[in-house]
Amino acid sequence: LAKTTQPISMDSYEGQEVNITCSHNNIATNDYIMWYQQFPSQGPRFIIQGYKTKVTNEVASLFIPADRKSSTLSLPRVSLSDTAVYYCLVGDVGSGGYQKVTFGTGTKLQVIP
Amino acid sequence: EAQVTQNPRYLITVTGKKLTVTCSQNMNHEYMSWYRQDPGLGLRQIYYSMNVEVTDKGDVPEGYKVSRKEKRNFPLILESPSPNQTSLYFCASNPTGSNQPQHFGDGTRLSIL
Numbered sequence: 593l594a595k596t597t598q599p600i601s602m603d604s605y606e607g608q609e610v611n612i613t614c615s616h617n618n619i620a621t622n623d624y625i626m627w628y629q630q631f632p633s634q635g636p637r638f639i640i641q642g643y644k645t646k647v648t649n650e651v652a653s654l655f656i657p658a659d660r661k662s663s664t665l666s667l668p669r670v671s672l673s674d675t676a677v678y679y680c681l682v683g684d685v686g687s688g689g690y691q692k693v694t695f696g697t698g699t700k701l702q703v704i705p
Numbered sequence: 706e707a708q709v710t711q712n713p714r715y716l717i718t719v720t721g722k723k724l725t726v727t728c729s730q731n732m733n734h735e736y737m738s739w740y741r742q743d744p745g746l747g748l749r750q751i752y753y754s755m756n757v758e759v760t761d762k763g764d765v766p767e768g769y770k771v772s773r774k775e776k777r778n779f780p781l782i783l784e785s786p787s788p789n790q791t792s793l794y795f796c797a798s799n800p801t802g803s804n805q806p807q808h809f810g811d812g813t814r815l816s817i818l
């Protein structure tokens with residue numbers, strides 16, 4: 593089961609682009625990579641997912657190199673409301689399609705005015 | 706409104722007194738999971754269920770039980786709670802397929818004295 597490693601915390605000023613990298617050296621062929629955002633006292637909320645190369649949506653971009661041993665979540669022009677914990681997740685599809693997932697410990701992003 | 710509902714949201718109880726945390730989803734999702742969240746450890750999966758009557762252990766199943774008698778409900782049972790089970794618990798659901806984003810409840814904060 594792939595495990596993930598992320599920086600514990602990051603600070604950024606408003607308006608800057610933020611890149612958070614997650615390492616998942618033991619990722620399996622069928623695993624997808626997902627990122628979630630969590631505000632205090634709330635459950636995590638899905639942001640973006642990918643399998644390889646680059647994915648972009650209205651909120652973020654996700655960059656995955658060819659070896660898939662890491663991924664980078666990119667948040668363009670962050671605002672104070674982006675202050676949250678960001679989790680990298682690698683999903684493991686076992687036999688029969690059972691879902692067993694592993695969250696990283698998360699990266700606490702603090703956006704500074 | 707699509708949602709995952711957990712009850713109770715907060716509970717303080719004593720060691721050894723059996724308790725159940727309920728989880729219900731209204732999205733007809735096949736997969737459901739329970740997680741606990743502790744400082745410095747991120748989210749750890751306790752149990753998951755692929756469908757009715759099909760459950761399996763996650764990373765930290767000791768001291769917990771689950772059941773899945775109906776598709777919409779996935780209760781978490783602590784038969785004999787202990788202080789080390791004091792934590793923030795989240796229930797999540799998602800459609801079939803490990804690459805489908807999970808929808809999380811708002812959490813249940815348990816304190817075992």
